Amino acid sequence: MDVRRTTVRDMRRANRAVLLTRIWLDGPLSRHELGQSTALSLASVSNLVGEMIGEGLVEVAGLVESDGGRPRVLLRVAPGYGYLVGADVGETRIQVELFDLTMTALAKAEYPLDVAAPDPGQVVAHLLHGLIAVTEQAGVDPGTVLGLGVAVSGTVERAADAVVHAQTLGWEGVPLGAMLGAGTDIPVHVDNGAKTLGQAEMWFGAGRGARHAVVALVGSGVGAAVITDGVSYRGAHSSAGEWGHTTIAYAGRRCRCGNHGCLEAYVGAEGILDRYRQANRGRPAAGGDEESALGELLRSETKTAEAVLDETVGYLGAGVANLINLFNPERVVLGGWAGLALGERFLPRIREVTARHALRQPYAQASIELCQLGPDAVAMGAATLPMVRLLRDGGVPRSAGAVRVDALPRPGRRPRTR
Amino acid sequence: MDVRRTTVRDMRRANRAVLLTRIWLDGPLSRHELGQSTALSLASVSNLVGEMIGEGLVEVAGLVESDGGRPRVLLRVAPGYGYLVGADVGETRIQVELFDLTMTALAKAEYPLDVAAPDPGQVVAHLLHGLIAVTEQAGVDPGTVLGLGVAVSGTVERAADAVVHAQTLGWEGVPLGAMLGAGTDIPVHVDNGAKTLGQAEMWFGAGRGARHAVVALVGSGVGAAVITDGVSYRGAHSSAGEWGHTTIAYAGRRCRCGNHGCLEAYVGAEGILDRYRQANRGRPAAGGDEESALGELLRSETKTAEAVLDETVGYLGAGVANLINLFNPERVVLGGWAGLALGERFLPRIREVTARHALRQPYAQASIELCQLGPDAVAMGAATLPMVRLLRDGGVPRSAGAVRVDALPRPGRRPRTR
């Protein structure tokens, strides 16, 4: 129940947004097709499209002949109208990537983080430095960068300051958006990494075409990105989707969150390896880090390993069933490095177990798939944040004049660019 | 990412909707105040309000003097512009109620259902008969009834036909909306009863003022209505919120759904009484029906009862914590007859247990309250369905001419009106 007036200008903006979104999503289209699919009159389509061509936002993509008539002019969003920068602040490194408007990656910079709890100021410095680095690398004027999207772990309150709470980084109420905004005029968007990965999967991966989906991510931690009606579900304070710490086994295993019986304690990588160690009389799976240990476990064919993995699939299926019962999605996309490792081997069994635990009808309405994009998709998903804004606003005039990007607090380490 | 054009007429409709909603929600308001709070120009407010007064939709509610100026004219939605009928198809009776636009109940009819799986045709006949009965009783022209909202148990697919799937009624794909539409011209809205009760609580009960809330209902069955951004969350096929059959105790008690470890098997009335019986060496709690048995259990102070109830609160808290983690609401409203019975005695402990199971931050952002409205609120919530439509559309002209309501297939039983 929104209480905002509508003015005559909103109308034009809304219609520009409709056209721009169609053109961007459904590839090159003629004015005629645009008229059909948007129900706008051809005159308005011409008018609005003409304006956008004048701004350089839309361009002619080619002609298509018709039998005995004027050939149709195909239109597309001009890939070089502007550029998008997406950044992924991970636990071990910061990745910054530059995309054009077709979401083609043009440049990339990476900054290792070797401390467990990096200083926010240093992260900001890395990000601003990365912003300059990728534009230089791609030979792109920073003034044409439409926005910087940043993905971080933890919850991000959607206020103007983009306050970040991240236990894994040791951040408590860091106004990352405001800090970045102090260093550059380029519009900044900050969001949770699971949500940006989910966004990327929805647009370019296993979620394509779905309007209601849950992207379930299983790694060391366990989380989910919920998409309803095409947009990310945030809840009152943007922390919705905390799937990992829902209770699935009342009074069960202790979880690192301090609680008992969390899903994460059973299907998170740490939980799986820990359970294997217990089942294996204290001897852990081989492998240096968690990832190789889990790989080893998946390859080994001992009875103990089988039993532990079987149990894991059981818990995972029950957890996915809970998502299906509560959110009634049309698709569940399973991802995260551990989720993919499990899914690649056990997907049919996961489906089976889920079917047993979920209500019949919601289960029948949902399909369960695996993520299609690699972990780099977090940065791409972050870059979709400014893209969404561009589409929603029907394109905005680029800021005039030189764009300020302060990289004053020089990062202590040169980026590894490639 | 909607793909609908906007025309100049949509604008007027949208602004009418904004004004009407404000007037309806925030009581009598002057044109000036409306201008302030909607950001519409005074000229437009006057224009739009004038139109709505002309239609009889809005009326003058009084004057308020000001020191040295023209007195303000207060406006309100005319209560008698139209009427709303809400119906609750319960397991034992059908209740039909007539409301004016201030949601004041004016008439009521009740039809007992004595079979476990009532024939859809008979239910439709009862509903149509009730529609006539309440209008006659209140002396209201059926032509002024703006809509009939019907609440049923089970899931309701939101298509035009309002297909109902209800295991408890033994209905499988009953197009209740289409069947009712065949019997009357009055616009029909069908929705799930938990969702309509949730809607009523949100507007008039414990949910007032919240934009993100979960109404958790515990009775014989267990379910939840999720409200996000002021509207009911439905998911892909309208069956979202199936909280009762989420797994909370992996490989736990068998549930009537056939699965193991469902929340409902622990905190549903049947589950509680069953667990008590087991703990009490096979002797059930006294009392005829479930409701009085649970009441008896709550009053008894034996150690066994205490233990069972304590455990119940534990499971319930964990279940509520799951809702908080997944949906990040600003409020959780606990209801349903068993939920209220438990909540009245144990609310502080429920809060405590929930705090232990939920993540700290989402828990701190949510408050846990009890439902404030009685079970009659299901019908009132159903009546809000046409009200929502009226507000969303900014008022619609009433259908001209006589309104058809066929009550041909006479119900076999006279209604008990009062």
Add this chain to the structure above:
DNA sequence: ACAGCTTAGTTCATAGCCTTAATCGTGGCG
């Protein structure tokens, strides 16, 4: 009693938007 002030609400000219209908542009066909 009446001018002067204050606040509420209305009227009117204007700019902006989309739509329908007519017109222009471009290519194929006989």
Add this chain to the structure above:
DNA sequence: CGCCACGATTAAGGCTATGAACTAAGCTGT
């Protein structure tokens, strides 16, 4: 070269909200 088919543009018209000027209604002080 005339005709036709189809795409795109231009022109005329109907709606909408807005701002400025204007009217309405009540209070205050002389």
